Amino acid sequence: MFQIFFTIVSVLLVVVILLQQKSSALGSMMGADSGDEMVQTRRGADKVLHYATVALSIAFAGGGLAVMMWPEFL
Numbered sequence: 001m002f003q004i005f006f007t008i009v010s011v012l013l014v015v016v017i018l019l020q021q022k023s024s025a026l027g028s029m030m031g032a033d034s035g036d037e038m039v040q041t042r043r044g045a046d047k048v049l050h051y052a053t054v055a056l057s058i059a060f061a062g063g064g065l066a067v068m069m070w071p072e073f074l
Contacts, residue, residue: 002073006063013056020049 042050067073 002063002067006060006067009056009059009063013053013060016049016052016056020046020053
């Protein structure tokens with residue numbers, strides 16, 4: 001049961017992170033365009049994706065710690 005939860009959280013975390021990608025150029029992915037963006041407040045879907053990323057990453061890390069501390073969850 002826990003493995004299914006962990007798999008679903010992992011897949012959702014990857015999807016949410018990929019949806020946040022702002023520029024898809026290969027150079028910007030490697031850091032070539034760093035510093036060119038203006039800092040803006042998050043609004044709308046960007047805010048929802050940010051909060052979903054935080055929640056899913058906490059669930060992922062908490063699940064990993066739970067398995068490490070109590071291996072009988074597996």
